[in-house]
Amino acid sequence: MARSLSKPARTSLLPWLGLAFVIILCDQLTKIAILRVFSYGESVSLTSFFNLVLVYNLGAAFSFLASAGGWQRWALTALGLGAALVIIYMLQRHGTQRLFCTALAFILGGALGNVIDRLAYGHVIDFLDFHLNAWHFPAFNLADSAITLGAILLIFDELRRVRHGSR
Template identity: 70%
Template structure:
């Protein structure tokens, strides 16, 4: 019994220390996302666009909904709904990171998704909408504008799929 008690704190400490790199990745995503949004809001007026290439613009737009402006036209309840989903996702991701801290690709995916989710939660909490500014297009067809948080979520989702395909392939 004494062995179990003395090893428990070490395991708890090891678990916390193995969580730190993943939280650090999420924090970097949040920092880059928020700094980019602060910069764009200082340099651009709402709706202003600047072409940087034949397929890419910077544009300042707000999204009160979710991906692709889903539910953006609603009365405002969606702000709280998507904020709650983002917070819930972050809590669940921390749980998963603790349980699977040694699975590198899986944890990279989760850390990127969590950083992106929290980045957009910050926007909703502070402004009531998400700040988007990356506008890719082909001729007159534009993808919906997005931000670094959205990019991190998409990259994380892609890594998650790759990780799952690798596991199924084994």
């Protein structure tokens, strides 16, 4: 029996890049609004468990590498751009897999949203602060939320594939 050497079905990148663009736009607009309304470190309590606060993150998730001396800005920017290129390739190659591509588009939008911050400001702007009494989860932004949601969707997609036996 001969093996098929045909390429996987491809669809337009536009829907996925459009979704990533919407995420970038929402992320950047919320960051601009926070920058205009808040001064650094200012916090406003909205509920008993949620504040808006303006903080800067020089590092990666949970401020990892924040005190590394400056090189991390360029390393994390390069990592984000490299990830974006890989994601675009995967979107082009697997464009018919809706959940998989939705997850990748969320990650792409979030990664590029934070890359824009690193290039424009030298740090990432964070402003969402969830807490329980005195314990605060590290502040984050919409780009971080999109990356997290994308990762969750990737896991869900893979579990669904394994369950259905499709690869």
